[in-house]
Amino acid sequence: MNLSALIAAGEIDPARSIHWLWPAAAELIYGSLASILIFGLLFKFAGPSVRKAMADRTAKIQAELDASAEARSSAETEAADIRRAAGDIDSERQRLLAEADAQAAAMLSEGRARLTAEIAELEARAEADQAAAASRVGDELRTEISRLAAEVSDRLLADTLDDSAQQALIENFIQKVGSSS
Amino acid sequence: MSEARIEGYARALFEIARAEGTLDEVEDELFRFARAYESSDALRNALTDEMVPADRRQGVVESLLGDRATATSVQLVSMVVGSGRGRDLPAIIDRLVARASQSKDLAVAEVRSAVALSDDQQGRLRAALADATGHEVNLKVVIDPSVVGGLVATVGDTVIDGSVRTRVDQLKSRL
Numbered sequence: 001m002n003l004s005a006l007i008a009a010g011e012i013d014p015a016r017s018i019h020w021l022w023p024a025a026a027e028l029i030y031g032s033l034a035s036i037l038i039f040g041l042l043f044k045f046a047g048p049s050v051r052k053a054m055a056d057r058t059a060k061i062q063a064e065l066d067a068s069a070e071a072r073s074s075a076e077t078e079a080a081d082i083r084r085a086a087g088d089i090d091s092e093r094q095r096l097l098a099e100a101d102a103q104a105a106a107m108l109s110e111g112r113a114r115l116t117a118e119i120a121e122l123e124a125r126a127e128a129d130q131a132a133a134a135s136r137v138g139d140e141l142r143t144e145i146s147r148l149a150a151e152v153s154d155r156l157l158a159d160t161l162d163d164s165a166q167q168a169l170i171e172n173f174i175q176k177v178g179s180s181s
Numbered sequence: 182m183s184e185a186r187i188e189g190y191a192r193a194l195f196e197i198a199r200a201e202g203t204l205d206e207v208e209d210e211l212f213r214f215a216r217a218y219e220s221s222d223a224l225r226n227a228l229t230d231e232m233v234p235a236d237r238r239q240g241v242v243e244s245l246l247g248d249r250a251t252a253t254s255v256q257l258v259s260m261v262v263g264s265g266r267g268r269d270l271p272a273i274i275d276r277l278v279a280r281a282s283q284s285k286d287l288a289v290a291e292v293r294s295a296v297a298l299s300d301d302q303q304g305r306l307r308a309a310l311a312d313a314t315g316h317e318v319n320l321k322v323v324i325d326p327s328v329v330g331g332l333v334a335t336v337g338d339t340v341i342d343g344s345v346r347t348r349v350d351q352l353k354s355r356l
Binding site: 146153165166167171172173174175176178 | 294295296298302305306308309310312313329330331332334341343345349352353
């Protein structure tokens with residue numbers, strides 16, 4: 001029973017109170033002891049559960065902090081991967097471009113070399129054809145000249161080899177055979 | 182025909198001509214006939230055609246040689262042609278001529294000329310060839326227009342070529 005109730009019940013006369021705020025000494029002692037007892041009991045029986053709740057909360061907060069740190073680390077790792085991948089893509093793009101440039105240069109060089117070779121081959125073939133044609137014409141001319149010369153020589157022989165010439169040839173042969181012994 | 186068979190025919194012809202006592206005339210006539218045979222496609226075909234009966238072929242021989250050769254020559258050629266050996270006639274005759282010359286210790290000298298040689302020229306040529314080869318020769322002159330001019334003499338394996346045709350051919354070759 002508190003002071004206000006005692007006053008209302010008329011058991012205490014506020015005018016006779018030692019102090020309007022402080023209770024009597026016994027009451028103060030009993031009240032203090034009771035409070036200590038209550039606090040002790042609270043500390044004994046409710047303390048562990050409070051401490052456990054606090055520890056759980058601390059652990060939960062720590063877990064959430066850890067999860068957050070892990071998520072942050074994972075996000076940073078992923079961000080690094082993404083940045084590295086972006087870098088790789090860029091380097092791959094550079095490599096592909098360089099490779100394409102090299103291939104284009106090689107193809108261009110090869111095409112030029114092939115064209116040069118083909119031009120040289122065509123020129124050589126044309127020169128060979130020209131030489132063959134010239135040789136063929138020369139051969140045909142020589143053949144024709146030989147044929148005409150043979151015809152002329154046969155005609156000349158037929159005209160010039162009269163009987164006296166024939167006899168002269170025969171006598172010449174006999175003389176040569178006779179003198180060769 | 183095999184060599185042995187050609188030799189057999191030649192020996193038979195030789196023995197027949199010698200037995201008849203006409204060896205010189207026969208070998209000379211047969212030599213001329215062989216050269217004519219070689220130079221005439223028509224004659225060669227007529228005497229070697231298996232589709233022509235033997236008596237027809239023999240008739241051709243008799244009509245060609247009848248009044249130009251001795252009876253022995255005509256009969257010998259007719260025998261060879263009738264037996265189907267016309268294709269080997271030149272070889273048989275050449276072997277006969279060689280055998281006849283050998284029997285007289287002579288070497289056959291075949292001389293090709295575009296024109297005929299006089300007896301004097303043949304005599305001097307015979308002597309010149311004998312001096313050149315070291316053997317007396319049995320001279321056989323063949324008229325061959327392809328020689329054009331000059332002479333080509335063949336004694337055994339030796340050929341002495343003084344023909345205009347050869348010179349012209351050489352000139353053509355050089356050209």
